[in-house]
Amino acid sequence: MADPSARPLRVALIGSRGIPNRYGGYETLMEELAGRLVEQGFRPTVYCRSHATPRGLRDYRGAELVVLPTLRTKYLDTPVHTLLSCLHAIFRRYDAALVVNSANAIFVPLLTWTGTPVALHVDGIEKRRAKWGWPGRLVYALSERLATVLPTELITDAEVIRRHYEERYGASSTVITYGVDPRPPAKLEVLDRLGLESRRFFLYVSRFEPENNPHRVAEAYRSVGGELPLVMVGGAPYAHRFIESFTEAADPRILFPGPIYGEGYRELLTHARAYVHATEVGGTHPALVEAMGYGCCPVVNDTPENREVAGPEAFYFRAAEPRTLAEHLERLVQAPEEATARGAAAAKRAQELYSWRGVCDQYAALFRHMAKPPRK
Secondary structure, X not given: OOOHHHOOOEEEEEOOOXXXXXXXXXXXXXXXXXXXXXXXXXXXXXXEEHHHOOOOOOEEOOEEEEEEOOOOOOOOHHHHHHHHHHHHHHOOOOOEEEEEOHHHHHHHHHHHOOXXXXXXXXXXXXXXXXXXXXXXXXXXXXXXXHOOOOOOEEEEOOHHHHHHHHHHHOOOOEEOOOOOOOOOOOOOHXXXXXXXXXXXXXXXXXXOOHHHOHHHHHHHHOOOOOOOOEEEEOOOOOOHHHHHHHHOOOOOOEEOOOOOOHHHHHHHHHHOOEEXXXXXXXXXXHHHHHHHHOOOEEEEEOOHHHHHHHHHHOEEEOOOXXXXXXXXXXXXXXXXXXXXXXXXXXXXXXXXXXXXXXHHHHHHHHHHHHOOOOOO
16 A cells, blocks of 8 residues: 555545534534645545535535535435435545444445545534434444444544443443634624624524424523523524424524524624523534633533533523523623623633634644555
């Protein structure tokens, strides 16, 4: 086998919807990682889904995009696309591959058995997500076990998740989190369009799925006094009935602008008084890290994973008890200076602990290690 150090390492990034990011955490990771790997001399290829990628786009931030079809249904979208991506990647013989989502563990041998070392990123404990129902949770339970034996390297994104895999399966993993590099926006187009004033609104950002508790956030806001809007950014492709259950009769102060990305998203992060993070499943959540990095006061659902990220700088509530969230928001309506102070402390924590440069340096080092020829 040729020495991979003599040429740029070719890395496949598989399992997300692709880039540019138009969905969530894995897509954010792929976008940041691909561009920064290019800067470090790698040749990354991002596998993208045709329904999520602008027509005709074949490279982005210097990374190659391979756009493949899938079956666009709740249960088949991810596995069908990952299967096609791995079959395509077999013939490329990459030096290393990153596959995200523990449900994709079953496809890892297609790459490892044909000579490509694979790092599998498992995110949180997916079998606990209510959206899947029992068939999906069964698949994720099996995939969690497969994730401990099939890939070359196992990646977890929080210490809590690392301990879960170690204590339950005796499996070691490398913790690599998500990052944030704040880039203040140049315009205020989204704020103007939504009629918002700087530091005079609350922000919630997440996929509208039960385990992210958007319905409970909307319920809590009914009992918060004052006129400040709550902007709930997000959506979900297969949850229309659930979304209607809390949006159709919501408090009129709540705005539902749908998903917002890029410059508009940064506008909201830069100018929100506080950020509400209500997830109850997962490891390190990119949206929470980003909100902290932009100086939003974090108001966070009290789980071990969320405490690991937000630390003492956050206000904590219990999602199952909406009044505990309402009490914090009521306090921040009356004390904007406290929100500013907590936001500054959160930004400092994010700067010290969560940086895309540091995250991508960890991945680059891992890929170089994986691509080394085996010792004879």
